[in-house]
Amino acid sequence: MPFIQWYPGHIAKAERQLKEQLNRVDVIFEVLDARIPLASHHPDVPGWIGDKPRLVVLNRTDMIPESVRQGWLNWFAAQGETLYCTNAKQGKGIKALKKAAQAAGVQMNERRQQRGMRPRAVRAVVIGFPNVGKSALINRLLGRKVAASARRAGVTRQLQWIRISDALELLDAPGIIPAKLENQEDAVKLAICEDIGEAAYDNQQIGAALIDLLVELNFDNILSSRYQLDPQNITGEEYIESLGNSKFKGDTERATMQLLNDFRKGVMGKIPLELPQLI
Incomplete structure (x- = not known):
């Protein structure tokens, strides 16, 4: 398995x-x-926020099938979490x-009133890994574009209210990553x-790794029909080499980027890399 470690200075800051x-902050959107x-x-978030209300937001639901979205709603409900899709x-x-x-703000202001304080606006923070769509979410909540948003990690570099x-x-925070990506399987999925x-x-x-994962999750038919190459009985590395030879004049890097971009942009279809019933 490829080893992934990424912790640039701006993330630590x-x-x-x-x-x-x-x-x-009164409420946390994760x-x-x-x-x-x-x-x-992010495994550290519950420890950071203590007993503050946390709203779990499942973004990019257009990139997974409806049955999987429903499965996650049920799965999170079983953990006592309400999921906002x-x-x-x-x-x-x-x-x-x-x-x-x-x-959540109503409850906060009720507590303020009991202490003889004046009501104020709810303060929320949007947190999560880089590139999960936090800035796009903020722009939607606001109804206009204020937060820089792009399909790559690390666009937001500083905190802003x-x-x-x-x-x-709302506090827009840069993407945060654990100091150490202990679980390399998760790190591969993030990549x-x-x-x-x-x-x-x-x-x-x-x-x-994407090829191997798609085969494991029974999405191999998508690869066969899209690239006219059957991934069964060969490794992901061999698949990329074959794809490079058959479609890109032996250029395996171009073949790789075609595959990754087809997945990332949803061109391959609605493909989840985690399924609730398998957890």
């Missing part, structure tokens, strides 16, 4: 600044990638999220989905 701001909800959950690109699921944040309305303020920076891994190793 962002984590430190985020922890400093958390005591000013944004997960719908294709890999468990791999894209969104597609920030198209603005789906945003209203429910706003409502939930404001409901954004006023959504009189009732809601496949482009949720960590490309400096952390070798493209061809990750492309090969």
Whole structure:
């Protein structure tokens, strides 16, 4: 398995600044990638936030089948979590999220009133791995573009407070990654989905891992029909080599990037890399 380790200085700084701001925050939006909800959950978040309300947001739900989305709703419910499903690109699921944040704020303001303090806007923070769609989500909540958003990791570099309305303020935080990616299987999935920076891994190793994972999850028919190459009985590395030879004049790097981009942009179809019933 390819070894992945990525912890640039700006991530360490962002984590430190985020922890400093958390005591000013009333509610936490944790944004997960719908294709890999468990791999894209930061293991330290529950410890950081203590008993503050956390809204778990499953973003990019347009990239997984409806049956899998439903499966995750049930799975998270069994863990005692309410899941908010969104597609920030198209603005789906945003209203429910706003409502939930404001409901958390009502309780916060009731506590303030009991202490003789004046009510104020709810302060929420949006956290998650790089490139899971946090900035796109903030732009949707706001109804205009204020947060830089792009399909690559590490676009947001600093914390900024954004006023959504009189009732809601949002802290946009850069993507955060654990200091050590202990679980390399999860790290590979994050790399496949482009949720960590490309400096952390070798493209061809990750492309090969994608092939092996698709075969394991029974999506091999997609590969056969799309690239006219059967992945059964060969390794991911051999598949990429064959694809490079048959379609890209022996250029395995081009073959790799074609595969990865076809998956990342949803061109291959709605493909989850984690399934709730398998956990």
